[in-house]
Amino acid sequence: MNETRKFILIYGLALATCFLLLAWLDYQYALRTFTAEIYVVVLCVLFTAFGAWLGVKLSNRTVHEDFVRNGKAQKYLGISERESEVLVLLAEGCSNQEIAERLFISLSTVKTHLHKLYQKLDVARRTQAVQKAKELRLVP
Numbered sequence: 001m002n003e004t005r006k007f008i009l010i011y012g013l014a015l016a017t018c019f020l021l022l023a024w025l026d027y028q029y030a031l032r033t034f035t036a037e038i039y040v041v042v043l044c045v046l047f048t049a050f051g052a053w054l055g056v057k058l059s060n061r062t063v064h065e066d067f068v069r070n071g072k073a074q075k076y077l078g079i080s081e082r083e084s085e086v087l088v089l090l091a092e093g094c095s096n097q098e099i100a101e102r103l104f105i106s107l108s109t110v111k112t113h114l115h116k117l118y119q120k121l122d123v124a125r126r127t128q129a130v131q132k133a134k135e136l137r138l139v140p
Contacts, residue, residue: 070137071099077120086113
């Protein structure tokens with residue numbers, strides 16, 4: 001049994017050596033024949049990798065990094081902290097039900113906060129409230 005394993009090992013090493021030699025010769029031929037194409041492929045791969053890396057880095061940046069809330073406008077308009085939280089979620093596009101769930105308050109409380117916000121911001125609709133809040137830098 002030991003002889004058989006030795007024979008298989010030697011035969012496998014000989015086949016691997018022949019395969020590597022043929023692959024090396026093929027590589028040498030391809031390198032001489034397709035030099036320009038190989039450089040183009042390498043450049044394409046590098047630029048693609050750089051673009052993917054840059055895209056990941058840029059997409060990981062948060063939009064709110066440099067946002068500073070206008071506390072003076074918030075105080076002047078009389079907007080409470082809870083109303084401010086509702087306004088931020090409104091700007092994120094949350095529905096009344098989603099705002100209620102995220103702030104752990106009832107739906108009628110959300111509607112009350114929104115009604116007060118509309119009055120304080122002097123608007124009639126959600127989109128107007130978000131637009132005015134962004135203009136006043138109350139939300140990012």
